[in-house]
Amino acid sequence: MNSRIISIQVIKEDNEPTLQTIRDIDDLPVLDNIPLTTGFGVYKANEFLRSLNTGLAIKFENYYQYNELIKNVNKILETIREDL
Secondary structure, eight states: OOEEEEEEEEEEETTEEEEEEEEEETTEEEEEEEEOSSHHHHHHHHHHHHHTOOSSOOOOSOHHHHHHHHHHHHHHHHHHHHHO
């Protein structure tokens, strides 16, 4: 199974902040949404982001900071994709 991340972003779903990931698994797009309105949701999102091994400190302080963190994760992932 081949898998790669296409994008990660914070969106509003049902007017609530949500971490959305779009992945390509065997040439099929897969959309995952993790609500960021509960401690458990933030925990799941942080664990996912840490699993990417970007070297960034993954933590949630506020929504603005988290959105900036996600942008930085995307920049790192784009650089990795370009190097492949």
